Amino acid sequence: MHITSGTTNEPAPPATLAPRKRLRPRESQRSTLLTVLLWLCALYFILPLFWLIVASTKSNTDLFSTFGLWFGKSFELWNNLVSVFTVRDGLFLQWVINTVLYASVSAVIASILATAAGYAFAKYQFPGDKLLFSIILGAIMIPLTALALPTYLLFNTAGLTNTPWSVILPSLVSPFGVYLMRVYAADAISDSLIEAARVDGAGEFRIFWQVGFRLLGPGVVTVFLFALVATWNNYFLPLIMLNSSSLYPLTVGLAQQQAASAAGGGAQALFSTVITGSLVSIVPLIIAFLVLQRYWQAGLTTGGVKE
Structure with missing residues (x-):
């Protein structure tokens, strides 16, 4: 009696490309949170410098009578x-x-x-x-x-x-x-x-x-x-x-x-x-x-x- 094995000589099907791994919602939220924190840190360091530049363009009157984070009525940097x-x-x-x-x-x-x-x-x-x-x-x-x-x-x-x-x-x-x-x-x-x-x-x-x-x-x-x-x-x-x-x-x-x-x-x-x-x-x-x-x-x- 001829006994056949359970294996076949047929070629294996070609491997398909694995789907691209999607970013998990938790990782996306973490990246967004880090981005926001970095922007807040940048503002923390840049804001005093911006105020210093703006305040240097004001006169003594505008320094106390206008908004601190914007320019005054006159540009007095040169003076x-x-x-x-x-x-x-x-x-x-x-x-x-x-x-x-x-x-x-x-x-x-x-x-x-x-x-x-x-x-x-x-x-x-x-x-x-x-x-x-x-x-x-x-x-x-x-x-x-x-x-x-x-x-x-x-x-x-x-x-x-x-x-x-x-x-x-x-x-x-x-x-x-x-x-x-x-x-x-x-x-x-x-x-x-x-x-x-x-x-x-x-x-x-x-x-x-x-x-x-x-x-x-x-x-x-x-x-x-x-x-x-x-x-x-x-x-x-x-x-x-x-x-x-x-x-x-x-x-x-x-x-x-x-x-x-x-x-x-x-x-x-x-x-x-x-x-x-x-x-x-x-x-x-x-x-x-x-x-x-x-x-x-x-x-x-x-x-x-x-x-």
Whole structure:
């Protein structure tokens, strides 16, 4: 008897394309909710800047008699700018120069020191390195206002109060910058690259400056911007360190000008002037971000190349 098996030699039917997966209603709602939250966050950050721009175009009368988020009856931006740079014999320009000096010197040196320290913690092993790095991490959690009074007493003993050094020297230390560069250097610089440079006869300082520092470019720019913004917006430290108005940065100078306007008693009303000065004070920061963002883009492109 011939027994046939249950299998057949007929070709299997062609596989059909699976239908495209549709987005579930819950996922769609989640995406909509995230979009709304992102728009709300964007408005939260943009709205004060928009108010500052609008208020800078108003006179003192329109500033208090018109809607805050729209322009006034007259466009007074040019007159406000003239007032900013001419009131008190052009002292605002001296405040700008002081702020640029304090912020630029502090940011450059702080970024170099943080980069060197982060590179050392990431690529070298020495006695007490973990303990020292833990101390630096603990320093991040200490608020700067808690260190203001001890810093003042120290600088007063050294005779450095009411000098530019009293603002620059405390700003040279960036514990967060050291932590950031330590994490960045651990992945951005290969140990084999350092060993190859040593085989070629390069010293440790030359390896750091000509090899490591260039590879850490995006991280250096990040630390530089953090230090620049922190020193530029610093108010409490210059307030307790400086006594002469000719040494004030923009933060302290504009605050003193605002206090004089709000005091009354025959003082000149400079509310529009102070607001316009605040607008002018953020323009250099915006320019710095726009100029330095290309270094971030270059760093992201370099990191996307597979070895």
